[in-house]
Amino acid sequence: MGAASKICKNDAMDLPSPPPTSNSTSIPTSTSTSDVPYSHLTVDTSLSVPEMSPRVIELCKDLFKDWSKLDSSHFHVETVSGGITNLLLKVSVKKDSGDTESVTVRLYGPNTDYVINRERELHAIKYLSAAGFGAKLLAVFGNGMVQSFIKARTLTPADMKNPELAAEIAKELHRFHQVEISGSKEPQLWNDIFKFYERASVLEFDDSEKQKKYQTISFKEIYDEAVDLKELTGLLNSPVVYAHNDLLCGNIMVNDEEGKLYFIDFEYGSYNYRGFDIGNHFNEYAGYDCDYNLYPNKDEQYHFLRHYLQPDKPDMAPVKDLDALYVETNTYMLASHIFWALWALIQAKMSPLNFDYLEYFFLRYNEFKKQKHDCCLLARSFLQGS
Structure with missing residues (x-):
């Protein structure tokens, strides 16, 4: 769960609207990363917000010409969200005209480049932004980016069970999967899983108790499971789409007044299998506490899948297509557990945050083993009957 950071990756946030373009001519409207301002400055994320505020203000002055001569007293810096992947x-900037405009400064978490391809993320953002997804990219700096605000609230795990919201998420995901990103369209799932495997299987922990627990893991078993699952999922012919890959509640926002839904944070986005993106999203119903009793039942899944397959006429979704996507989703759901389990092991070594990632590995991998038999049997039975 890139989302795994789910566990504490994104706290609820209420984001204001993007600054009016008429009052912020210094902020570029282009979404191309080559056109937006760039600064080599970095911000030390180990500092408290009051301690880092002067550096953040200096950064904003360096990036945006209209702000460069404003006194620091015109700036106000506060935390919107904190977590594993970013801060x-x-x-907020009060201009001499009396107008106030706000931006989001997003600071990458320590060592996250080890599991996140920032170049791939920045490349995709300009296409996703142009298609109306996420916040607009305004600037890039040494260890982060500046984006516009979105006036909305972050969803909670309870929201995921709301049939109306589930339907809107399904429709938006259908639209997301239509976005074309230039470059290679090779699905990244298994490349990433085996890359994570290579890194996770050779770790050494200074903490003797962690090392002892780590040594109980059978990496040969994990490798064999991944190879078998790759072979099985390959038989399902899941379409390759540009996928979010981390669609937890913390990465979905809604403006309740306007009924507008937003997907945010595309750090793990890549071309990938449709079934993985949906199956991973269903795993996110478990929330930060990983309560997999909240995983959507068959009726709830079919409700979502109908709106995904036929956004305008969900009741017209062909039963054959629904059944096939249900199997596809619940088979790739297993891959989601392996992906985030291996991710958690790397985080256990690399992340400075006080979170038991090692235990999180076992939560995800044990859930994989619990669900494997039934989900694989469902897939094989479907394939035999096809």
């Missing part, structure tokens, strides 16, 4: 800061 979001709200920077």
Whole structure:
């Protein structure tokens, strides 16, 4: 769960609207990363927000010409969200005209480049932004980016069970999967899983108790499971789409007044299998506490899948297509557990945060083993009957 950071990756946040373009001519509207301002400055994420505020203000002055001569007293910096993958800061600027505009300064978490391809993320953002997804990219700096605000609230695990919201998420995911990103369209799932495997299987922990627990893991078993699952999922012919890959509640926002839904944070986005993106999303119903009793039942899944397959006429979704996507989703759901389990092992070594990632590995991998028999049997029975 890139989302795994789910566990504490994104706290609820209420983001204001993007600054009016008429009052922020210094902020570029282009979404191309080559056109937006760039600064080599970095911000030390180990500092408290009050301690890092002067550096953040200096950064904003360096990036945006219209702000460069403003006194620091015109700036206000506060935390919007904090977690494993990044820290979001709200920077509000009161201009001499009396107008106030705000931006989001997003600071990458320590060592996250080890599991996140930032170049791939920045490349995709310009296409996703142009298609109306996420916040607009305004600038890039040494260890983060500046984006526009979105006026919305972050969803909670309870929201995921709301049939109306589930339907809207399904429709938006259908639209997301239509976005074309230039470059290679090779699905990244198994490349990433085996890359994570290579890194996770050779770790050494300074903490003797962690090392002892780590040594109980059978990496040969994990490798064999991944190879078998890759072979089985390959028989399902899941379409390759540009996938979010981390669609937890913390990465979905909604403006309740306007009924507008937003997907945010595309750090793990890549071309990938449709079934993985949906199956991973269903795993996210478990919330930060990984309560897999909340995993959507068959009726709830079919409700979602109908709106995904036929956004305008969900009741017209062909039963054959629904059944096939149900099997596809619940088979790739297993891959989601392996992916985030291996991810958690790397985080256990690399992340400075006080979270038991090692235990999280066992939560995900044990859930994989619990679900494997029934889900694989469902897939093989479907394939035999096809």
